[in-house]
Amino acid sequence: MSLKDVKFIATDMDHTLLTEAGTLPPHLDERLDQLEALGIQFGIASGRPLYTLRDLFPRHERLTLIADNGAAISHHGQIISKTLLPQAAYQAMVKTISEETDGSPLICGLDGAIAATADQQYDSVFREFYHQLSFRDDLASWAGEANKVTIYLPNGDSQKVYDAVIAPRFGADFSAAVSGPVWIDIMPKGVDKGTGMRAVSQHLHIATDDMMAFGDTFNDAEMLATVKYGYLVANHAEGMAQYARYRTASNDDYGVVQVLDQVIAAHQDARK
Missing domain, CATH: 3.40.50.1000 (HAD superfamily/HAD-like)
Structure with a gap:
């Protein structure tokens, strides 16, 4: 060396x-x-x-x-x-995360992150990482330039959720990774x-x-x-x-x- x-x-x-x-x-x-x-x-x-x-x-x-x-x-x-995610893709990810996991999705736009109004209780957690943050009632309908969807898992079960839901559903077409006990990130393929x-x-x-x-x-x-x-x-x-x-x-x-x-x-x- x-x-x-x-x-x-x-x-x-x-x-x-x-x-x-x-x-x-x-x-x-x-x-x-x-x-x-x-x-x-x-x-x-x-x-x-x-x-x-x-x-x-x-x-x-x-x-x-x-x-x-x-x-x-x-x-x-x-x-x-x-490298951007297609709009239809990140909207589908939000829907899956909301309906099939115990996690909270955030759409990571180039100018700021967007979370669901129902998840405002996690504002301080989100804002530590995403200094530009807004909330909206219907997160899955947001449209704009985004390059990542991140999932916050307050129960600390990121690996379990990744193995059971995220990898089988999105692993083939996107890059997904566990980035900590309470976080999973999904990015464009490659x-x-x-x-x-x-x-x-x-x-x-x-x-x-x-x-x-x-x-x-x-x-x-x-x-x-x-x-x-x-x-x-x-x-x-x-x-x-x-x-x-x-x-x-x-x-x-x-x-x-x-x-x-x-x-x-x-x-x-x-x-x-």
């Missing part, structure tokens, strides 16, 4: 970069400044939408944002890729964080062998398998070990930052 070869780094947010309390590691801004000074591009690869990711990193407009699990990608503030990383690779002319990524759960699997330097945090989901070559400390022990410091040191040593 030669960390001095790393030219692009991306990290998942929840349970990976963020602590369990939902906070960023201390002094992260300083690390991002150091990486930029060394010519290393940094990105966030998340199920969260672009507008939320931008809000979380107001000082760093030059970040690459792989949002909505790869359905929307921006680089230095400019959208370089977006969209995941791995295809997002390959799109960034082509745009920046950086080989995936010179890329690093961090993750914890199944919507990170393709990304970790795509890059040469794929890291799982110690608090990763069971069954993820096969997707990443390397390990780091947990999110609460700032495992991502520990490796960033190693990359920074390796590049600084190479310049001596």
Whole structure:
């Protein structure tokens, strides 16, 4: 392993970069400044939408944002890729989720998320991830540009619902993934964080062998398998070990930052 070869780094947010309390590691801004000074591009690869990711990193407009699990990608503030769901598809997903699961659907529009008025009790949960949020009585009739449907499962049974309903119904025609104990994401076919990383690779002319990524759960699997330097945090989901070559400390022990410091040191040593 030669960390001095790393030219692009991306990290998942929840349970990976963020602590369990939902906070960023201390002094992260300083690390991002150091990486930029060394010519290393940094990105966030998340199920969260672009507008939320931008809000979380107001000082760093030059970040690459792989949002909505790869359905929307921006680089230095400019959208370089977006992949939309057909209107009929996301309306059918909302209907199925509402009628056949214990979950609450959200349509992820490019400019904001839309949830059912009946789910306003979850406003604070939704708004943590979707800063632009509105409610409507008849969610299934909403029409607009959307690139993801996400499901909030307050009973924590995301894997069970995925196996019983989402994968059999939508797995063949769309990309679907469990993104946490209470979340499932459904994206256009072929969209995941791995295809997002390959799109960034082509745009920046950086080989995936010179890329690093961090993750914890199944919507990170393709990304970790795509890059040469794929890291799982110690608090990763069971069954993820096969997707990443390397390990780091947990999110609460700032495992991502520990490796960033190693990359920074390796590049600084190479310049001596």
